[in-house]
Amino acid sequence: MTPPVDIHTAASRTVSHSWDQNNLSTSPTITFQSPPNSWGGALAHRVAPKQLKPFNTQDIKILLLENVNTTGQEILRGQGYQVEALKTSLPEDQLIAKIRDVHVIGIRSKTKLNERVLREAKNLLVVGCFCIGTNQVDLEYAARHGISVFNSPFANSRSVAELVIAEIITLARQLGDRSNEMHRGTWNKVSAKCWEIRGKTLGIVGYGHIGSQLSVLAEAMGMNVIYYDVVTLMALGTSRQVPTLENLLEEADFVTLHVPDLPETRGMISTAQFEKMKIGSYLINASRGTVVDIPALVKAMRSGKVAGAALDVYPNEPAANGDYFTNNLNQWAEDLRSLTNIILTPHIGGSTEEAQRAIGIEVADALVRYINQGITLGSVNMPEAQLRSLTLDEPNHARVIYIHRNVPGVLRKVNEILGDHNVDKQISDSKGDVAYLMADISNVRYEEIKDITDNLEALSSCIMTRVLY
Ligand SMILES: NC(=O)c1ccc[n+]([C@@H]2O[C@H](COP(=O)([O-])OP(=O)(O)OC[C@H]3O[C@@H](n4cnc5c(N)ncnc54)[C@H](O)[C@@H]3O)[C@@H](O)[C@H]2O)c1
Numbered sequence: 001m002t003p004p005v006d007i008h009t010a011a012s013r014t015v016s017h018s019w020d021q022n023n024l025s026t027s028p029t030i031t032f033q034s035p036p037n038s039w040g041g042a043l044a045h046r047v048a049p050k051q052l053k054p055f056n057t058q059d060i061k062i063l064l065l066e067n068v069n070t071t072g073q074e075i076l077r078g079q080g081y082q083v084e085a086l087k088t089s090l091p092e093d094q095l096i097a098k099i100r101d102v103h104v105i106g107i108r109s110k111t112k113l114n115e116r117v118l119r120e121a122k123n124l125l126v127v128g129c130f131c132i133g134t135n136q137v138d139l140e141y142a143a144r145h146g147i148s149v150f151n152s153p154f155a156n157s158r159s160v161a162e163l164v165i166a167e168i169i170t171l172a173r174q175l176g177d178r179s180n181e182m183h184r185g186t187w188n189k190v191s192a193k194c195w196e197i198r199g200k201t202l203g204i205v206g207y208g209h210i211g212s213q214l215s216v217l218a219e220a221m222g223m224n225v226i227y228y229d230v231v232t233l234m235a236l237g238t239s240r241q242v243p244t245l246e247n248l249l250e251e252a253d254f255v256t257l258h259v260p261d262l263p264e265t266r267g268m269i270s271t272a273q274f275e276k277m278k279i280g281s282y283l284i285n286a287s288r289g290t291v292v293d294i295p296a297l298v299k300a301m302r303s304g305k306v307a308g309a310a311l312d313v314y315p316n317e318p319a320a321n322g323d324y325f326t327n328n329l330n331q332w333a334e335d336l337r338s339l340t341n342i343i344l345t346p347h348i349g350g351s352t353e354e355a356q357r358a359i360g361i362e363v364a365d366a367l368v369r370y371i372n373q374g375i376t377l378g379s380v381n382m383p384e385a386q387l388r389s390l391t392l393d394e395p396n397h398a399r400v401i402y403i404h405r406n407v408p409g410v411l412r413k414v415n416e417i418l419g420d421h422n423v424d425k426q427i428s429d430s431k432g433d434v435a436y437l438m439a440d441i442s443n444v445r446y447e448e449i450k451d452i453t454d455n456l457e458a459l460s461s462c463i464m465t466r467v468l469y
Pocket residue numbers: 132133153154156157160205206207208209210211228229230231258259260261262264265286287288312313347348349350351
């Protein structure tokens with residue numbers, strides 16, 4: 001798990017901050033300085049590169065897939081990292097070949113980082129999901145192997161909520177069908193089964209970032225809002241939480257899904273749930289493709305139970321723009337396409353300029369903070385740990401990061417190893433089986449860093465050690 005180090009250039013490394021570039025928050029002081037002259041003197045005599053945990057930013061290799069926004073790419077390139085950015089996801093064999101080499105991978109919803117892929121990722125330090133969902137990553141496996149995962153928890157929530165509002169009106173007025181008919185040259189002026197949305201009931205399943213935002217927008221347009229969530233949550237406006245999913249299905253004219261992909265949410269809307277829904281109601285799914293049983297939806301629409309549906313997400317999605325969405329990918333694709341009043345969109349709920357720019361900045365900043373400073377704030381699979389930045393007037397300091405199994409007695413052993421140095425500050429936290437320790441130590445000579453690293457790595461609890469200086 002050691003990023004390669006060119007020890008000659010390590011001496012002149014400086015690290016700047018993307019926060020400064022983007023004016024996103026108050027600028028922290030410069031964090032990691034070049035090693036002091038005494039270290040440089042020691043380095044100057046070395047000929048062969050020596051593998052140590054500290055790295056040069058230029059050595060960090062990053063692979064970005066799925067057209068990560070240029071805002072994110074620029075932040076990462078601005079750090080001096082080597083960045084390769086591809087517009088698509090990759091087939092698993094190609095992904096495995098590439099992931100072996102990189103320290104950081106940036107993905108969106110399409111790339112599956114399962115155990116098989118992560119097992120090959122021998123150099124990987126961190127994953128950036130440039131989206132909300134993290135179900136495409138085996139978070140537990142990653143944590144157990146010291147790989148931290150970051151996402152952008154709400155930068156595209158508004159975009160999704162706005163799309164759903166558009167879809168509610170589009171379905172209620174059968175706009176998709178009327179537009180398709182006009183495109184084919186047919187004038188079909190109808191009002192039968194076309195409705196206003198005022199006074200209708202919107203049932204939101206999952207009242208998190210997106211669901212609650214949608215609640216406010218829908219009420220502003222005169223809808224009544226009810227919601228179902230596994231957690232008891234404060235109702236916004238005059239919306240009302242209902243105790244069960246069945247209650248929601250029985251009462252709602254429009255049902256919209258905003259739950260994460262979890263074992264409990266897979267197939268959450270299937271035959272039994274369609275039976276509970278009102279005749280002539282509508283279903284919208286912009287959460288994850290696994291949440292709705294599509295053959296059951298096809299049946300419910302053919303029978304007239306469901307008057308319209310909007311789907312943005314599917315169990316299997318094509319890898320790239322221009323790819324086909326056919327029965328080869330999902331065996332019911334043609335059935336879906338044959339239905340009327342169904343809106344099919346290619347997973348674009350969060351695809352707006354605003355959302356993608358914001359996500360690019362947020363996730364790239366989290367990656368920079370983690371790579372350069374070891375800060376895990378916002379990580380979805382590691383304990384969150386932060387220490388004040390080291391500053392230029394702390395010349396002989398090093399930051400020790402020790403990711404380890406969460407077992408008794410580790411802190412004592414770590415502090416024995418660090419004991420000869422002054423531990424200025426230290427933080428340790430755990431999440432499940434994995435614990436994360438960060439310690440800033442002073443009066444460290446460059447030669448001592450290898451000893452510290454070797455000693456920590458020799459502990460049976462060790463998952464990954466990094467020393468930043
Ligand atoms: N279509 C898109 O482009 C797009 C964009 C963003 C997010 N998403 C998807 O939407 C999902 C929701 O996003 P969010 O930001 O609102 O998430 P969130 O975590 O803020 O909210 C999810 C809510 O669902 C609730 N929940 C979990 N399990 C539940 C269950 N079994 N029954 C009822 N409620 C349950 C949670 O308690 C939470 O309140 C994401 O996980 C992601 O998969 C899709």
